Amino acid sequence: MKSKLFNKILVANRGEIAIRIMRACRELGIATAAVYSDADRNAIHVRYADEAHHIGGAAPSESYLQLDRIVKVAHDCGAEAIHPGYGFLSEKAPFPEACDAAGIRFIGPPASAMRALGSKLAARQLAIDHGVPVTxxxxxxxxxxxxxxxxxxxxxxxxxxxxxxxxxxxxxxxxxxxxxxxxxxxxxxxxxxxxxxxxxxxxYVRRPRHIEIQIICDTHGNAVHLGERECSIQRRHQKIMEETPSPAVSPEIRAAMGDAAIRVAKAAGYVNAGTVEFIFSEG
The missing domain is CATH 3.30.1490.20 (ATP-grasp fold, A domain)
Known part of the structure; x- marks a missing residue:
């Protein structure tokens, strides 16, 4: 029987994303610890987790954005890793650095990759330097x-x-x-x-298609893409639905986009799952 990577993971998020992570952990036989604010004391993710810990007031600035407090809770409850979900601290480079300092695994990209990609200008230059097309x-x-x-x-x-x-x-x-x-x-x-x-x-590209390539990278320099998602149906720049495969992408374009996505991910030293977004203009 394959051994588990972790015995317990703290999920530093709430709501739907926390439930999804906890459900996956349960399927893998990994215990979960939830964190919650005053406002989320009776939330579903608190009840779903194997244990739950209070981290502060209702405002995210008093709870879910309290990096040091979350890392301390993970250390004190014996969690070997923290999953940040999305939003909140998930893209803040000091978070994986604080986890490393506490001897806790951060389930996500390293701080160096966050800094390389956290600025659109820096990310554009990284892409250009590695032959990835940009607008x-x-x-x-x-x-x-x-x-x-x-x-x-x-x-x-x-x-x-x-x-x-x-x-x-x-x-x-x-x-x-x-x-x-x-x-x-x-x-x-x-x-x-x-x-x-x-x-x-x-x-400004009129009537573009918004196409995303899902990538996943390990810590040994390996990276693969998992195809594309058509994300063009949006309202106020927010996706309403996704479709795969994209009706606009040929096998040749799909391969080229996948190769480009992997190049930029490797260049940034990215680890874990991620998405490379493309603006696609027909003609």
Whole structure:
């Protein structure tokens, strides 16, 4: 019988994602520890786990974002690993570093990969350096440099915050007259949401397809892709449904996208499961 990697995992999340992780652990015979805030004391994930630990007040800043508190709870309850789920601390480089310092395995990518990919500008440059195609774009822009950069790319353009995601701060700019006001709005939204006002410009692709390649990488330098997901049906930059295989992707394009996704993942030193997103323009 194959031995278990871990006897107990702490799930540093709540709700649906915590339940999914705990269900998988149960199927593998691994015990789970939940964490919860004041507001989630009676939540389903608390009842589903083998044990649960209170970590603070209702606001995420007082509970699910309390990195040191979560790591201490994992250490004190004997968890050998922490699964962050998504959101909250899952993409914060200090989290895996704190786990390493406490002798606890972080189930996710290393801090170095998070830092390499946490900035869209840095991720774009990494992709370019390794022959992965990117949408034509600029470096960081400000009111003094934005117009020249946009003219070189060609209108219409898209303003994008370098940090964060979820479509926050993205602005389509159709003409030169709209640029300065849109830049100010995008930068302010980025500062408020991510603490980083850095904005750059990309060519705006009309009616694109949003296609994602799922990749998985181990700690020995091996990486594979698991095909694509068609994620073009969206509302306010949020996916509504996914389809696989994509009706727009041929076997040749699928292979090329998969190879590109693996190249950028390996270049970043990525470990665990991840997604490489592509903007696909037909013609």
């Amino acid at each position: 034509p774009g600029s470096g960081a822009v400000d009111p003094a440099t934005a117009l020249d950069a946009a003219r070189k790319i060609g209108f219409p353009v898209m303003l994008k915050p370098s940090g964060g995601g979820g479509g926050i701060g993205m602005k389509v700019v159709e003409s030169e007259e709209q640029l300065v006001a849109a830049l100010e709005s995008s930068s302010q939204a980025a500062r408020s949401a991510f603490g980083d006002p850095t904005v750059y410009i990309e060519r």
